[in-house]
Amino acid sequence: MKNSIALIGFMGTGKTVVGKLLAEKFGKGFIELDMEIEKTAGKSIPDIFRDDGEIHFRDLEIEAVKQIAGKKNVVIACGGGIVLNMVNIFRLKQECVIVCLTAAPEVILQRVSGDKDNRPLLASADRKNKIKELLEFRLPFYDRAADITIDTSGNDAPGVVQKIINALSEYESHD
Numbered sequence: 001m002k003n004s005i006a007l008i009g010f011m012g013t014g015k016t017v018v019g020k021l022l023a024e025k026f027g028k029g030f031i032e033l034d035m036e037i038e039k040t041a042g043k044s045i046p047d048i049f050r051d052d053g054e055i056h057f058r059d060l061e062i063e064a065v066k067q068i069a070g071k072k073n074v075v076i077a078c079g080g081g082i083v084l085n086m087v088n089i090f091r092l093k094q095e096c097v098i099v100c101l102t103a104a105p106e107v108i109l110q111r112v113s114g115d116k117d118n119r120p121l122l123a124s125a126d127r128k129n130k131i132k133e134l135l136e137f138r139l140p141f142y143d144r145a146a147d148i149t150i151d152t153s154g155n156d157a158p159g160v161v162q163k164i165i166n167a168l169s170e171y172e173s174h175d
C-alpha cells in the first residue's frame, strides 16, 4: 500500500499548513517542494520567476519531483502548478496517494491577501479575476490528478486534517 501523501491544489488552499499537521499526526516526514526548488536554485521562487521565467521554474519543479517522488512515508506539499506537467503526477503516483485541496475563489483571495510578494502568478491589479481565471483553467487538471478531493473552505487546518484522515481510510478500504 502507498504510505506517502502528495497534497496538490491551488495557491491558498492550505497545502503547507495542513501538510505539516498531517505529517505530524501520522509520524511521517514533511517535504515542501517549493523549498526544495529554492534550495537547488539558491534563490526564492519570486526571484526565479523574475530572473529566469516561469518555464525555467517548471523545469526545476519537474526535477524536484523526480528527486522526491520515490520517497516513502512522507507528506509532500506541492506547488499549485504541479498538475500542469502530467509527468509530475505520474511520478508522484508511484508512492503517493494524491490529495487535492480546494477552496472557493473568495476564500483563496482572503488567504493569499497577506503575502502579496510571494506568489508571482497572482501579481495582478485584479487578483480576484486572476484567481478565477487560473482556477477555471486548472480545474480539469486537478480533477484528473486527484485520488481524493477535500473542500477546505469552511475548515481550519485541524478540521481539514480530520477530513483527510476520514477520506483516506475510506479510500484505502476500497483500494
Ligand code: S3P
Residues within 6 Å of the ligand: 009, 010, 011, 012, 015, 034, 045, 078, 079, 080, 081, 082, 118, 119, 120, 121
Ligand atoms: C504556483 C504556486 C506556488 C509556487 C509558484 C507557482 C502555481 O506554490 O509553486 O509560485 O503555479 O500555482 P503554492 O501553491 O504553495 O503557493
